[in-house]
Amino acid sequence: xxxxYLVDLALVLSAVLFAIGVGGVLLxxxxxxxxxxxxxMLNAVNLSFVAFSRVHGIDGQIVVFFxxxxxxAEAAVGLALILAIFRHYQSVDLELFRRLRW
Amino acid sequence: xxxxYHPILPALILGLPLLGAALNGIGAFAWRENKTVPTIVxxxxxxxxFVVCLLNFAAMRAAAPHDPSLVPLxxxxxxxxxxxxxxxxxxxxxxxxxxxVTGVGGIIHxxxxxxxxxxxxxxxxxxYLNLFIFFMLLLVLGANYPLMFVGWEGVGLCSxxxxxxxxxxxxxxxxxxxxxxxxxxxxxxxxxxxxLLFGVFGTLDMPTIFERAPTTLLAGGAVVTAIxxxxxxxxxxxxxxxxxxxxxxxxxxxxxPVSALIHAATMVTAGVYxxxxxxxxxxxxPFTQAIVASVGVGTALFAASIAVQQxxxxxxxxxxxxxxxxxxxxxVGVGAYTAGIFHLMTHAFFKALLFLGAGAVIHAMHHAxxxxxxxxxxxxxxxxxxxxxxxxxTAATMWIGTxxxxxxxxxxxxxxxxxxxxxxxxxxxxxxxxxxxxxALLTAGYMTRLMVMTFHGDxxxxxxxxxxxxxxxxxxxxxxxxxxEVPPVMWVPLAIxxxxxxxxxxxxxxxxxxxxNLDLLxxxxxxxxxxxxxxxxxxxxxxxxxxxxxxxxxxxxLGGGEAFWAVMGTVxxxxxxxxxxxxxxxxxxxPAAESSEPRGAASLLYHKWYVDELYDxxxxxxxxxxxxxxxxxxxxxxxxxxxxxxxxxxxxxxxxGSQLQTGxxxxxxxxxxxxxxxxxxxxAF
Numbered sequence: 001x002x003x004x005y006l007v008d009l010a011l012v013l014s015a016v017l018f019a020i021g022v023g024g025v026l027l028x029x030x031x032x033x034x035x036x037x038x039x040x041m042l043n044a045v046n047l048s049f050v051a052f053s054r055v056h057g058i059d060g061q062i063v064v065f066f067x068x069x070x071x072x073a074e075a076a077v078g079l080a081l082i083l084a085i086f087r088h089y090q091s092v093d094l095e096l097f098r099r100l101r102w
Numbered sequence: 103x104x105x106x107y108h109p110i111l112p113a114l115i116l117g118l119p120l121l122g123a124a125l126n127g128i129g130a131f132a133w134r135e136n137k138t139v140p141t142i143v144x145x146x147x148x149x150x151x152f153v154v155c156l157l158n159f160a161a162m163r164a165a166a167p168h169d170p171s172l173v174p175l176x177x178x179x180x181x182x183x184x185x186x187x188x189x190x191x192x193x194x195x196x197x198x199x200x201x202x203v204t205g206v207g208g209i210i211h212x213x214x215x216x217x218x219x220x221x222x223x224x225x226x227x228x229x230y231l232n233l234f235i236f237f238m239l240l241l242v243l244g245a246n247y248p249l250m251f252v253g254w255e256g257v258g259l260c261s262x263x264x265x266x267x268x269x270x271x272x273x274x275x276x277x278x279x280x281x282x283x284x285x286x287x288x289x290x291x292x293x294x295x296x297x298l299l300f301g302v303f304g305t306l307d308m309p310t311i312f313e314r315a316p317t318t319l320l321a322g323g324a325v326v327t328a329i330x331x332x333x334x335x336x337x338x339x340x341x342x343x344x345x346x347x348x349x350x351x352x353x354x355x356x357x358x359p360v361s362a363l364i365h366a367a368t369m370v371t372a373g374v375y376x377x378x379x380x381x382x383x384x385x386x387x388p389f390t391q392a393i394v395a396s397v398g399v400g401t402a403l404f405a406a407s408i409a410v411q412q413x414x415x416x417x418x419x420x421x422x423x424x425x426x427x428x429x430x431x432x433x434v435g436v437g438a439y440t441a442g443i444f445h446l447m448t449h450a451f452f453k454a455l456l457f458l459g460a461g462a463v464i465h466a467m468h469h470a471x472x473x474x475x476x477x478x479x480x481x482x483x484x485x486x487x488x489x490x491x492x493x494x495x496t497a498a499t500m501w502i503g504t505x506x507x508x509x510x511x512x513x514x515x516x517x518x519x520x521x522x523x524x525x526x527x528x529x530x531x532x533x534x535x536x537x538x539x540x541x542a543l544l545t546a547g548y549m550t551r552l553m554v555m556t557f558h559g560d561x562x563x564x565x566x567x568x569x570x571x572x573x574x575x576x577x578x579x580x581x582x583x584x585x586x587e588v589p590p591v592m593w594v595p596l597a598i599x600x601x602x603x604x605x606x607x608x609x610x611x612x613x614x615x616x617x618x619n620l621d622l623l624x625x626x627x628x629x630x631x632x633x634x635x636x637x638x639x640x641x642x643x644x645x646x647x648x649x650x651x652x653x654x655x656x657x658x659x660l661g662g663g664e665a666f667w668a669v670m671g672t673v674x675x676x677x678x679x680x681x682x683x684x685x686x687x688x689x690x691x692x693p694a695a696e697s698s699e700p701r702g703a704a705s706l707l708y709h710k711w712y713v714d715e716l717y718d719x720x721x722x723x724x725x726x727x728x729x730x731x732x733x734x735x736x737x738x739x740x741x742x743x744x745x746x747x748x749x750x751x752x753x754x755x756x757x758x759g760s761q762l763q764t765g766x767x768x769x770x771x772x773x774x775x776x777x778x779x780x781x782x783x784x785x786a787f
Contacts, residue, residue: 025768025771026775027768034767094766095766098764098765099765101764
């Protein structure tokens with residue numbers, strides 16, 4: 001199995017994971033699941049970074065570390081928000097949370 | 103030939119009245135109840151200025167300078183070519199005018215002490231009056247047109263303030279506004295004339311302009327005609343000539359001494375002064391001169407005809423003033439500047455006297471009615487009658503004024519009016535001459551009517567049976583004792599003015615009369631008017647191809663020499679007075695409340711030829727309709743519509759945009775994703 005074939009495979013997987021993530025974010029109503037799908041999209045991107053670093057050098061892997069650390073911070077904030085929403089509505093259903101407008 | 107003349111204390115002439123105005127103005131706020139300060143400061147400021155003017159007069163008489171003296175105080179504005187200084191001009195004309203202004207003004211200030219004593223606005227009154235004197239002196243002494251214009255506007259302001267002095271009365275404050283607005287129309291003319299003058303000469307200093315005018319301007323050309331016509335428009339407004347005279351009768355709403363000072367003796371004559379001062383320019387524009395004289399004589403006749411049927415004593419005098427101003431414009435219009443200034447001076451004496459006399463009557467009526475409980479219009483002559491026994495001094499002095507204004511020898515008006523009529527006739531203006539004569543007879547007629555209604559016959563002031571609250575069963579007789587002569591502070595000024603009205607004309611006695619030949623005024627003013635006379639005679643000489651003054655006749659249009667017509671004038675005036683007196687003495691007038699409006703031709707005159715109504719229909723209402731249209735359509739519809747429309751558009755756009763905000767997170771994400779796809783797509787292809 002050639003190196004290029006593995007990279008292609010990783011990129012396809014990354015695209016599939018990303019599409020699943022997008023679908024989940026758009027379609028699911030549970031905030032936790034939406035949040036998980038966001039993480040999924042992030043990691044799909046991470047996967048493609050790592051795959052590209054095979055071809056283009058080490059830069060992609062360095063970026064992945066940044067993404068992971070930012071994602072950790074984002075998870076802290078995001079989970080705190082979800083917690084706050086839950087305390088308010090006694091639910092994490094996003095359909096109930098419709099005040100984000102004029 | 104002459105030694106140097108230096109104006110004495112020039113700043114003091116203007117400074118004293120200004121200081122008086124400031125002190126009294128402060129007093130109006132700081133010590134309202136104190137009447138001592140205004141009583142002293144008000145008249146003294148003007149009388150002090152009068153003394154300084156007298157000193158200047160004496161010095162100028164001794165030196166007999168040929169050229170005007172300029173007193174530059176400071177530079178007012180400098181911009182490029184334009185330089186306007188606060189510079190005072192002292193020549194024979196301006197010094198004579200300052201004497202009239204401060205002299206008659208001082209007398210009226212003293213009179214006001216008695217007249218306004220009980221008014222709560224006493225201090226404010228004197229502040230305005232002093233300020234008026236200041237601006238009037240500035241007008242007279244200004245050495246350039248803009249400075250004169252400051253005085254011109256300043257007296258207009260004081261006139262407005264004093265007409266609306268009793269501003270609680272809506273009618274009075276409206277009269278003030280009317281005077282102010284009508285004067286604005288004239289002032290536009292003055293301004294345009296100044297622009298034109300600056301355009302032609304590059305300066306606005308009067309001595310420079312007058313010196314250069316004969317060479318710079320084409321005699322009878324369009325430029326000088328336009329300049330003088332616009333200047334004259336200013337005069338028409340200020341001096342209440344046709345068509346802008348309507349403000350002056352309404353100006354009688356002010357206190358009577360104000361009418362005497364501003365609306366008879368001084369401010370309204372400013373137009374005559376301006377024409378005389380700019381004599382060189384007017385001499386270059388024969389067309390304008392014809393207009394000036396025609397407007398003058400037309401106004402004289404028109405106003406005199408109205409005066410015949412007025413019942414308000416002050417209205418009679420107001421129309422009389424307009425009529426006499428018309429005379430002055432006839433004089434300056436035909437080029438007899440000295441005659442115009444002569445009549446200005448004598449008119450200041452006798453018209454101030456007549457107004458102050460009327461004020462004395464009104465004052466007495468007011469007091470008597472206050473005590474007796476009767477009430478009515480204290481200005482209405484139908485409520486007077488028989489006052490000569492009750493107010494002998496006022497009656498005697500006013501008779502002197504009446505004889506003076508009617509042109510009876512040897513009173514002041516005779517000499518000045520005779521000179522104007524003669525000058526018009528001798529220059530070949532037959533129509534002016536004839537009309538002026540008729541107006542002289544009308545003048546004698548309406549003044550005699552005023553005197554008869556006020557001072558002769560039976561008294562009609564008090565209701566016979568039960569007029570007042572306390573007078574249910576009192577006859578008018580007992581109340582009559584309350585009507586008495588005014589205090590000395592008021593009748594002494596009357597006496598002084600009566601003396602001036604009697605002898606004031608003797609400064610200029612025609613050669614042809616068998617009297618000591620006095621030629622003070624003509625020789626006094628000769629240096630001022632010589633350039634204008636030269637220009638005029640050069641023009642007429644060029645036209646006739648002859649020598650100086652050959653176009654002058656030595657006869658009136660109907661034949662007869664100067665002496666004949668001088669005698670005729672007096673005889674006709676006396677005859678008119680006797681006829682009118684005898685006819686009206688027999689007539690029985692009813693008090694104002696009981697009489698009905700005049701009918702027929704008299705009604706037309708009583709309603710002042712319906713000029714106010716005509717202006718109301720032709721000008722005021724269309725303008726109001728136009729502005730109402732502007733308000734309803736331009737403002738309400740267009741401007742407000744545009745503003746509200748923009749707001750509406752913003753609302754609609756905002757509402758449309760806000761519909762994107764569903765509040766559902768998934769919608770936002772969907773849109774977000776579509777956006778990303780679009781961006782990616784555009785990057786890819």
